[in-house]
Amino acid sequence: MENKPEPKKQNAILIFLEELIRPSSSPKGRRRGVSQAILIPVLALFTGLVIGAIFIILTSEEVYAGFGKSFGAGLAASWNSVASAYSALFTGSLGDPPVIFSALQSGDAMAIKKAFNPILESLVAATPYIFASLGVALGFRSGVFNIGAEGQLYMGAIFSCVVGYSLTGLSPWVHIPLAMGAGALGGALWGFVPGWLKAKTGGHEVINTIMMNYIAYNLSTWLLSGPMRRPGEYNPISPNIQPSAMLPNFFGPPTRFHLGFFIALGMAVLVYWLLFKTTWGFELRTVGSNPKAARYAGMNIVVVTIVGMTLSGALAGMAGANEVLGVNHNLALSFSSGYGFDSIALALLGKNNPFGVVLASLLFGTLRNGATKMQVVSGVPIYIISILQAIILAFIAAPAIIRTIYRLRAPKEGEEVLSVRGWGGG
């Protein structure tokens, strides 16, 4: 080994991009792959918005009224409803540039806070997505299909809430990690059970995690109507957590942007480190990619599977803890609107790479936050956003659709692999 080139440190974003495109033998194919890795999500978003617009038009009463008068009026009404909906979506999720500008000029702290609040709210909405989809992604990497993120999230919320309100007189330096850890523990427990069942008995984790979801959800209902109900309260809601357990809010009301977002980013780094830099991660990924080869290589599949599912649950549990400790400060019935289920899609969208998962979560947090404003301002049902999200996901998950619509050429992966197999032979 004379004159060896400096080993290139493997960089996370690079790995993500490489996985998006997979190594392709010809430079031309690789270039096409890279551009499509960016182009396809963008086109999917665009196509989703176009189809969403059609739904907005079809569900708008003004449009029908307009067409009742004249064709021109109908078109104008269509344009108006779409434009108002999408501008509300934009300003609701990222902020209104003129408002931001004037707030900055006025120098009024409250005005600035309010102007930036939409984008901060988007980050708040993205945070539980990051936690939960990191969990699902870690599960996928270790070969378990964790449909149970929702239940694990509930368990995390219950555990952290109990620790949050029942312990008093603690310093936040102790109380927050304790409450967050309790959330992780709750989720971990709910991941461990199906993980153990899969590894030991072969019971399929998809079925078992779904069942565990029901148990967690109904357990929370029972707890809130009995043991955990706020004293003197008739509604099923828990006591508020101690201020010492609350995740610090950086800017104060009316903003809700809190420490949880950075904890989530920290977890993304941690998951990346675990998966790609440690022997444990090597085992998780080997079992996830080829369990037979993992067994051949002497890895303990039982242990690795249980660990994978447990860690996956712990991360989902932290999503629940995050909502309790950072946003709601108590536990109420049905507090999660399907974060756990959405996170399955987000893990896939992010190609199970921690940083891809963060980007996907930011996108969906933004859409979800903007949707609320869109509903308020233009009366477009919030369900339109769900439809939009579904369409975008479907397009990204099945790039062939987007390629067909926009006449993109496929990277010809299958044929390449085949020819490489046939040809590299020495």
Add this chain to the structure above:
Amino acid sequence: MAPLLELRGITKRFPGVLANDHINLTLNQGEIHALLGENGAGKTTLMNILYGLYQPDEGEIYVRGSLVKVHSPIDAIKAGIGMVHQHFMLIPVFTVTENVMLGEEPLRPGGLLDRASVVKAIQEISSQYSLAVDPLAMVRDLPVGVQQRVEIIKLLYRKADILIFDEPTAVLTPQESDELFKIMRSLTEQGKSIIFITHKLREVLEVADIITVIRRGAVIGSTIPADANQNKLAAMMVGREVQLELEKTPAKVGDVVLDVKDLVVSDDLREIAVDKVSFDVCGGEILGIAGVQGNGQTELVESLTGLRDIVAGKVTLLGEDVTHGQPRQITELGAAHVPEDRQRDGLVLSFPIIDNLILNTYYDPPYSRGILLQEDAIRKEGETLVKEFDIRTPSALLSASSLSGGNQQKVIIARELSRPIRLLISSQPTRGLDVGSIEYIHKQILAKRDAGTAVLLVSTELDEILELSDRIAVMFRGKIVATVPAEKATKEYIGLLMAGVHPDQLEPPTETKKVSITF
């Protein structure tokens, strides 16, 4: 008269690769035309074009002088072209008749299946081409050789005139292969024509009327068996002189490394697959296990490497009882395992080559410290091994899936042989590989044996067993029916043992015959 089939200037490009380069091929009626080439030479691509699975970029196909466009296998069948795939396309739980009629079911009035007419047709085809088969037998109950006959009958039932045989002898015993060659001749005598794809030189010389050699996507030349010999054909295939016979020094047999006593192992269906098998392997020798696929070899190897539970018996490795040993314990005692199915067990295809090279040593220094992977060490070691074992790849960081079969196998060989080992268990080490890779891997195995490693070689390729082994054990239906010293083993003798003939019924070969080595 125009030839039956003519391929003119067939060219197929895959990105970065010319898989078929202006290939011309002519098949006359009643002819067996052998297409000889290494794996990856472009034989399969060419046949997939002929069978309508790929479209050529250039070139034309003529059948009986008229241009045909083959867009799908349906077009191919219409043009009278049929293919016997390497992996049979049969439904095991259907009868022969049902498999033959599948896709072209004749109906009786009222929409009921007309099995009787198909049975009759099969019987006619059977007797016409001496393809003995029971039309009412369930396919899963038939031996492999007979299943292949069913595939052939399927084509004849569909009135195919041009039959493509894709590596048909890969799954057969020598005797079954001879049987197949008789069938092929009987087919051509009655006017059918055959394209015979293979990489086995002996078979080509035995059965073909004309031989076309393909290398790197281009036709190198055609010849007839009378003008050819194995060395000449091998050189044409590979593009250089190939050492067909390995230089092998006599074994310096050392102490017993692996001792197996009365081993009983069951298969996935909990039926006895290995039945009271006993043998030992000493340092410095190669014990070959011969046998037709599916006679318990897979289960035997899995049980010895800790991948399958042992029902009864005892396995001792270097004096330690490993009867219920875990894979890692057995590996750490100094055993290496080249698994039968490299893609299923031996590699993580989505991982980079360097990660595959440390698949069972990742937890040891220098590849890790504590739980931290040492990326620089992994990379450096990986690149060294890629060079040392001649793994052909632009970069050691590419995924294992980007490699050819031969190079994937070299990754496993590199990983297993670069460690200090006392026992090498090698199962089908060269299955599906090209001549060059086979030559290389055989040399590596012999080098390990000469360095004092005990080698257990399991292979269904009898030639490979005969070439490498110092002793040969023959497995049939889970039992070792005989163990023969290599110098007394002949192809015919071992072949009959493999087919289940009891050793007492055989004249043991007295005279030492020179073993001819073929690929």
